[in-house]
Amino acid sequence: MARPAEPGRNALLEAGFDVAVRAGLRGLSVNAVVAAAGMAKGSFYHHFPDRRGYIVALHRRYHEELAVAILAAIGDRPPGRDRLRVGITAYLDACLRTRGTKAFLAQARTDADLLDEVNARSLSFVTLIAPDLAELGWTDAAAVAHLTIAMAADTALAEMYAAAPRPDLRAALTALLERTPG
Incomplete structure (x- = not known):
């Protein structure tokens, strides 16, 4: 233990x-x-x-740092467009400055020892942003939140490889979410 x-x-x-x-x-x-x-x-x-327990602890610490940054940024904003945009920006900015982004966003998804952890962290972020998406009119907010997390993670990886923010991807991500749901 x-x-x-x-x-x-x-x-x-x-x-x-x-x-x-x-x-x-x-x-x-x-x-x-x-x-x-x-x-x-x-x-x-x-x-x-063991090594597995250690990697799980590292993964948790990485995502706890991200969660702290996101929660501090969104503060007590009510669910909706502003909170979603601020939260995504905080997530992307934190990924750029947090060590281990590549290992814990890209590699962790293919590491069998971390699948449960990856799924648990994704679910916690789904729970966080689903109310924002519901406020924007998305009827299946949880499903859209799941896809949003995937898009944000991919944007974070693109920014990591560029070693800088990608305003084009950030703008596209928020524009997609703010479109009137069909």
Whole structure:
């Protein structure tokens, strides 16, 4: 069972983000993480039961950072166009500045160990934006929210590869959502 957060656990997680940026999820071995953290291998197993548990913890931390940024940006705005636009912008901006975006947006979707986590995180964002889409008139707001998340993630990846915002993709994404539902 994993232990509560403490300096050693946090150092291992921070090192994991560095390794994920350099080597992706496939290169995220226990040996690479402990070497990057400057810690003994036994320290890893003191905090995490195995590599899978560690990668799940990294994935959760990455998405918690995104959620904090989004929730801070939308604040107490009521559901609707403004909140949706602000939330998407906050998500995309956070992806640009958050380490591990490639590993946790692209690679995590093909890692069998993370499928449950990816689905859980997607569902939490579906729940967050569905009221905005319903306010815009979408009758199946949850389905449109699911597709919106996929479009936003793809935009985030395009921006990551460009190392800059893509105003064209951001504008297209919000324009698609704001069209009168048919």
